[in-house]
Amino acid sequence: MQEMYLDILLLNLHRRYLDYEPRFGGFLGIFLLSAFLRKEGYEAKGFSGTLTRGLKHLDELCKEEKVSIVGLYCDYENVTENIMICRHIKEKYHIPVIVGGPQSTALKEEFFKESGVDVIIRYEGELTLLELMNFYLEDIGNLSEILGIAYIDNECLQINADRPLITNLDKLPRINEDCYLEPESFYRGLSIMTGRGCPFSCAFCHEGTHTRTVRFRSVESVLSEIDDYLEKNDSDKIYILFTDDTLTLQPKRLHALCLGLAERQKKRKFRWFCEGHVHTIYQRPEMVKDLAIAGCTRIQLGIEAGTEKVLSAYNKHCTPKEIFTVVQLCRDAGIPQIYGNIILAGAYFSKKIYEEDRIFAEKLIRESQGTLEIGVVSFWPLPETPMTLHPEKYGIKIQDKEFVTSIGDFPQAQTNNLSRLEIAKMQFDFEKMIDDLMIDMLDKWEVPTERVLSWFAGANFREGRGLWYMHLAKVERLYTYYEMLYLGEGKQSSQVDNIEDAHPLRTQPLYRYTSLDEGYAFEIAGVKFRNEDMEIMTLTTGKLSVKEIVLYTGETFEKVMEILNRLERCHFIVYTI
Structure with missing residues (x-):
């Protein structure tokens, strides 16, 4: 590692669950914080990856007393990792530890006691972390005066008032290679935020529950950041990931952004991903054409269920008919990859709902003709969402709210009539049905030949390989x-x-x-x-x-x-x- 001294080291670490390397390309938080602090004169760098690799970096720097503060990103999956890292740092290096991230609002006294963390940042972190840096390194201010934090004072948990949201996102500095502890990570692909917040309030979703106020960067600012990245990166496998919860909120803004992307595609080809909201696209279908013309190669849609009853319970603001229509629109526009999930063990889950979801999924996949991928997931009781706070209203029983019995591979909820084990078997059967269906469609010529051939062009890098291509590769004859x-x-x-x-x-x-x-x-x-x-x-x-x-x-x-x-x-x- 090159010689350096850091005022703060920011880490987003997860164990290598199910032998999957956590790369977190779309999780910008610690790198945005790094960029912001660097602009304010502090030396800050971030690292996202496996727990073992992150601890190695941490120890190499801390042993030489080259880090003053450590900041940890905490989400629903890595609470235990953060407890362990906090203890390690406090017992061995005796420096301040700050925790933030989407799980932070759910962390209470027990987390402070188990981890020894000094301060927890709630919600947006830039301005709050800057004040904490000033407090710890410059002895400026008092914890009691810093908005948006939680801490222990006289053995009591103190939660300060929330900090107002940042309204002008254009003023935030851009991430560059200096924000990374491993600078080469910057060149693996561009993750870019064009806006923050979500106006919807899905019953299972953390983001919609906490930050419904949406703020946007200007289109000019977004395109300028993309220009900078394209100039610095000469790779022929560039992938741009828009991290917004949904990019399809404002049709005029999306149109302007897509015009800019289309112009840049003429000079330099790149692939890109975004998330879209079914109902907004259904109301303004011209947005799909904009996405396609701009070269969108993958879009994620919030499908979640195949019945109006469950979609209504989730507060999805869409219907099965709208989902079906939007998948058709994306297919016909030429967007190569469409992705959506079906949630098991969710609202009103039963054998009847399960069968209706299967029928709906099969209908969607057949209609997509080789473009739609459906993931089958179990409900996650994310903190402070309506379904987590009041599971009885949705006909479920949460058995593991702390996420200690699952790593995304086993249900955390059950119903009066279906056990976790039964739901796990249903998930396996559902996935197998989808796998068999996709291969059967390929075998029976239900996917156009030109579409199949197009998959080979993107197969030489990870983001270009969709699930359809991987299923094709399973059958050597095909x-x-x-x-x-x-x-x-x-x-x-x-x-x-x-x-x-x-x-x-x-x-x-x-x-x-x-x-x-x-x-x-x-x-x-x-x-x-x-x-x-x-x-x-x-x-x-x-x-x-x-x-x-x-x-x-x-x-x-x-x-x-x-x-x-x-x-x-x-x-x-x-x-x-």
């Missing part, structure tokens, strides 16, 4: 067929000018499909080929043309083409020169 088409090494029969001169070429080893059924030589994807078809099938080596196969076998042209057409429908042959 993958090799489309890869041959993508590489230009083969064509479909419909693309061949003169089929008699084309050379049929199988894309998989024939021996793998040998049939043991009497009278049948091969079976491919459930399609059986008789013993008398074997000679024609063995000649699909690309060495003979269709005309030559006819002559070689003595069969009629019609008979040969009947076999070849069946093989092509099984994604087993392409036509080459």
